[in-house]
Amino acid sequence: MARQQKDSNRRYKTRVRIAKTHNKIADTRKDFLHKLSTKIVSENQTIVLEDLNVSGMVKNRKLSRAISQQGWRDFRVLVEGKSEKYGRNFVVISRWEPTSQSCSECGYRWGKIDLSIRSVLCLNCGTEHDRDENASVNIEKVGIGHCHDSKRTLRQGKTTSVVPVDEASRITARSRR
Template sequence: MLRKRTDFLNKLSTDLVRKYDTIVLEDLNVSGMIKNRKLAKAISDLGWRTFRTLLEGKAEKYGREFRVISRWEATTQKCSCCGFKGGKKELGVREWTCLNCGAFHDRDINAAINILNTPIVETVQPITKVETEILETPVQLSLFNTVADGQRSIISKTDTESA
């Protein structure tokens, strides 16, 4: 199982680094998340630290920008359309509507947009000019393979445009 996971993480990190100029991750408190017995096995099995290490190394190798934002940014709580913070949302809340502007969000896609738009104070890798294709809508990998209906068309549109 370990070899399969390592092989998958190697292939995924290589694919992402080849496709994108900039890779931004959130500095998650993985050790704290593992203390949650509902998440512990899923998080441990994924090898998040290994994935981050592979991405950092390959970003440097391929001359890509690699950034990490603070775990304290309210990426899942803040509306990516208007910036309104409507309060803490439990992990079980996968979709929500902004109380301020009425925008409907998938939690993970909204977080990806907020992560992309978060100002970075310090970068790990200097910005370099590399010609690659950048998607208009960020795509975030998720533990949960669900996408909100309102966001499905954006992903489909992006997939067909890049084909």
Template structure:
């Protein structure tokens, strides 16, 4: 992993210097052209690293620059040899029984969480801050058809007190916020206090750093487990899901709510819903973040001038309907999503809540990701 990081840092530094001197960026061919000369200067590159791995470094760095210039990511950073590390193998990795065979390394005993099916395309091995090793295997498979599941259109209002309020047009269901970070707050604070007392660079400090990394890992795993299970449940029950396009980056600037917003994982939840819907040919609809979902009466369409956050229930001045703030918002989000689909050339049956499941068809070239845990010798 360190070899790949050094190659990336060398290429990134060369690109920065070239831009300062000429005002132009290096092309992908330039990155790849560095390899023959580097292997002559540093013979250990041939011995310690598989050739295609170094090619991946050039491809990934070129992609990072494109993402930066197109506004999808920040400027590429130099890789550190500490904390999380990863290495990517684009070919020649095979599964042999309970082992993963990797070029230059050999067979590694692994725990597979599911059967590896299809053609292995790419394998990414990563090391976490708690010194655990994982391998993510990208496989290309053929699907015989789309799984049978629900055909509802649902609207989701995301919040902090209640993680999600889901409305299917007839009734609303509330899912509580697990508050993963809050449950480990005291334990984490106690361990971090002990860490601060350790001498910089000492083995005792490194030991406590790993202990704290394991706590953060446990929090992240429990959050991801909750988001995966809830997103899977909602996707299985529906065909179209409507959510608000929230400005999470802007919301976390609120110093009073930043920790709670970061912990809840709205962005990751929407991403999980999106890719799971695509697997079954469903559709995710994101409505404008400025749509007044909470202030609009779902019965008559009347819009309030103001509605403070402390008001959880209100009565419509026009039709006198009584509303729960969150349930009303979820229903309005659903109705707005239906309107967007209908006016945008979608099938009008959406408005009637009819069946929106597409016909089953064979999907070729489907890519699935399998992950496994690698045994690390003590």
């Protein structure tokens, strides 16, 4: 179209053909998002999504087009609306939750790793994890109400006293002055 003469019939026909193709692609994406969101909401009682910094991810030149075309925001809106309509639980966890930075088995936190690393070996329990599958298990744990750190979920909520019960503490004992 860029090489065609302006205000010509051939340019007009090419513009219409390109517009139809773009509309068809957009309709196909919307149809896919509707079908996928309906399937997810109808098959699950609780839907857990991670809040992502999409505006920050789009600033990456190599990934911006792929991220923009996926329609993540539209998918979230559709799932949220359909889960409300069908009476399902919809949970969004914080973007600051370290889902890809810790082991889903033992809770050991290895910290930030480069995106090119797709498989991680836990130094604590020795389990090898796929990066995305490990993050999805952690998202599920956080979404259903468990603490992210598995060690904290196993810990009892009782406080233990260092001093025996029958012995009075210096801090709590009244001074007799």
